[in-house]
Each structure stands twice: as C-alpha cells, then as structure tokens.
Amino acid sequence: MPKLKTNKAASKRFKATATGKFKKNSSFAGHIMTKKNTKRKRRLRHSQLLDKADTQKVRKLLPYA
Numbered sequence: 932m933p934k935l936k937t938n939k940a941a942s943k944r945f946k947a948t949a950t951g952k953f954k955k956n957s958s959f960a961g962h963i964m965t966k967k968n969t970k971r972k973r974r975l976r977h978s979q980l981l982d983k984a985d986t987q988k989v990r991k992l993l994p995y996a
Contacts, residue, residue: 938992945981945989947996953981953989
C-alpha cells in the first residue's frame with residue numbers, strides 16, 4: 932500500500948494533542964481590531980479544540996498526526 936500524502940494546508944492550521952484531539956488557532960483575529968472590544972481580542976489570542984465532527988474530517992487530511 933502506498934504512503935498517504937499529508938494535506939499541507941491542514942498541517943499548518945491544526946496540531947494533534949496527546950489524546951488524539953486537534954487544536955486550532957482562533958479566526959477573526961487578523962485585522963480590523965479597532966472595532967473589536969478588549970475582551971473579545973483577549974479570547975481570540977487563545978487556541979481552541981476542534982469540534983468532534985470536524986475532527987473526523989481533519990483526521991483524513993492528516994493521516995500521520
């Protein structure tokens with residue numbers, strides 16, 4: 932059986948945890964920060980865990996993660 936290719940776009944966006952879940956960085960934090968309040972910007976700095984349904988999709992894109 933041939934080796935599977937890793938989706939490079941997904942590998943740059945998601946990181947596997949030790950328990951098999953995936954971490955991602957928050958979206959909506961790239962620009963136009965002046966209209967977002969301080970509490971919202973502070974929450975966007977932290978990473979989040981992927982939802983269970985999305986985890987199954989990402990696992991196909993990252994076969995060796």
